[in-house]
Amino acid sequence: MTRGQAGPQPHLLFDRVAAADGAAGGATVRSGRIGAVRVQASQLAAGTADTDGSDRLTAPTESAVRFVSFDAPTRLHCLQSGRQYDCAPGQLVLIPPHRACRWEFGEPTRCTVLSVPSARFGGLGDSLRSAGAEPLADSMLNRAAAEFIEQLTHDVVSGRGTADQATDHVVLEMLRSTLERRSYALARTSDQQVHTRVLALIDQHFADPDLSAAQIAGWLAMSRRQLYRHYEGQDQTVAGLIAERRLEHARGLLAQVPRLSLDMIAAASGFASAGTLRRRFSARYGTTPRDYQNDTQVSEHSAEQAPPLARLRPVRPVTDAFETI
Missing domain, CATH: 2.60.120.10 (Jelly Rolls)
Incomplete structure (x- = not known):
């Protein structure tokens, strides 16, 4: 008062x-x-x-x-x-x-x-x-x-x-x-400016399993509906971009670090579980994560496409996995 x-x-x-x-x-x-x-x-x-x-x-x-x-x-x-x-x-x-x-x-x-x-x-x-x-x-x-x-x-x-x-x-x-x-x-506001900022936020926070379009909209000081308007007519949604970034990261780990368990790769890539990663990976690439890993054999092509290990930012502990491999 x-x-x-x-x-x-x-x-x-x-x-x-x-x-x-x-x-x-x-x-x-x-x-x-x-x-x-x-x-x-x-x-x-x-x-x-x-x-x-x-x-x-x-x-x-x-x-x-x-x-x-x-x-x-x-x-x-x-x-x-x-x-x-x-x-x-x-x-x-x-x-x-x-x-x-x-x-x-x-x-x-x-x-x-x-x-x-x-x-x-x-x-x-x-x-x-x-x-x-x-x-x-x-x-x-x-x-x-x-x-x-x-x-x-x-x-x-x-x-x-x-x-x-x-x-x-x-x-x-x-x-x-x-x-x-x-x-x-x-x-x-330029759609391209918003798209650039969204991609930067996804790249920074994709390993957080709670990352969502609503959270990104809040960081950009706009409503979720306003954020969606910037993607009208686009081939991809914000949720789709988050999922794609996580899959890219998981694919890179499968190619670079073959001894990581699927649970560790899922946690480091922002997936709630290995089962979720397996389903999303199979739907996106038409093969299971382990079959993909066996087929690539860490080929030169996979090495070029894979994100460097320095970009690992797991929000869940992986129990010093990289030190024991």
Whole structure:
């Protein structure tokens, strides 16, 4: 809870606010409403503010999207899922629900929040369910939207004028336009750029048996549906690319290290079991792993195609197998 003009009240964005000097509260809040839209202006002391990702202010079926602007002397930092995002003063930030994050304020900061039920944006709101905090592009229109939100919130919480149904409609249309520009910018991201990043992540993590398209989408700060769109019309899916990379690695080990057991090869290649490897290998190459190994006899062709042993990155222990062979 934070201090409001009429006593303690919840912050629309943060679950906990802590001042760097240890003072209680850490924020002074003024709130208001325009129809279904909640607005809030708060003064934050230098320190930290945490969001649990529980979206506690709305029912589970009425999650909200927050449009936020920070007025601060210096850049702000957001820590989320082990990554740090920087935000410039006055930059419009989109903060969907259900994602924990921590903000760090080096100086006293004014925070303006405009919160809208996701359902008011239809499919645009649904696409944000798995997204994280996102500083929007520093464009002329997004800067204008941030200034509009700041002034509107100031007028509402100060009691200047009356916000009617027409105001609610105009605000929602402006915010919908902001989300549409974001969606359009994401769609224009080069498919090749996404494909390159996906392949790099697969190459780095294929030995993890839990690697999935959803996990890769999270690393790329997009929803799984958005990731799938980049592969529409392609011959291969993300799941297929993961499986292919694992099979390539297993095939290389079969050719290079004939004394490794199939269980060890499966573990080092990201397969849940030797049986899974055997089924996938037979379906892909038309032969069993051991028959393939016997037929190749570590031929020159196999040696050229096989990944070097230095690339072994098993996430499961193989009991020092390479030292005992």
